[in-house]
Amino acid sequence: MKLIYWSSTILICAFLLLSAYTYIFHQSTIEGVKALGFPDFFRIELAALKVVALIVILLPGIPGQAKGWAYSGVMLFLLTAFVSHAVHHDSVGLLILLIVLSAITITSYFTLNKQPKKHKLMSLPPNSIGEKLNSNNFGIAFSSRLNS
Secondary structure: OHHHHHHHHHHHHHHHHHHHHHHHHOHHHHHHHHHOOOOHHHHHHHHHHHHHHHHHHHOOOOOHHHHHHHHHHHHHHHHHHHHHHHHOOOOHHHHHHHHHHHHHHHHHHHHHOOOOOOOOOOOOOOOOHHHHHHOOOHHHHHHHHHHO
16 A cells, blocks of 8 residues: 555656646746636746645645645646646647546545554553453452552
8 A cells, every 4th residue: 555655646746846847947838827828826826836735745744634635736736727728628638647647646645544554652561551451350450550
């Protein structure tokens, strides 16, 4: 499951980084966004949000709810791109690419939630209360703890 998660996550984050870069620096992409009818400031906002999304998705320790919002934003972007390119009568190959990227994003999201969680207290140490609770002398173990 880890391999699927990291493969899909790296692919989608690489796409986000490349896409954000081309939104800022690649002249044909800048003209393409304008041709779709979007204002120039929207292109810059999308580039910035793509970078924020990839940071949130990749960094460990970020709460799951924030990661969920990042994945939602990526999916919203992909859906908007699909509709925009379909209405603009762009190539079918581009539309298929957007569907594939959506599938990769969904795979990354659902396998993220399947990752094993590491807990600080995996098991109780030997000779602890837990071991005594597992024995037949529960009352003795409990009362001895209270008396000490």
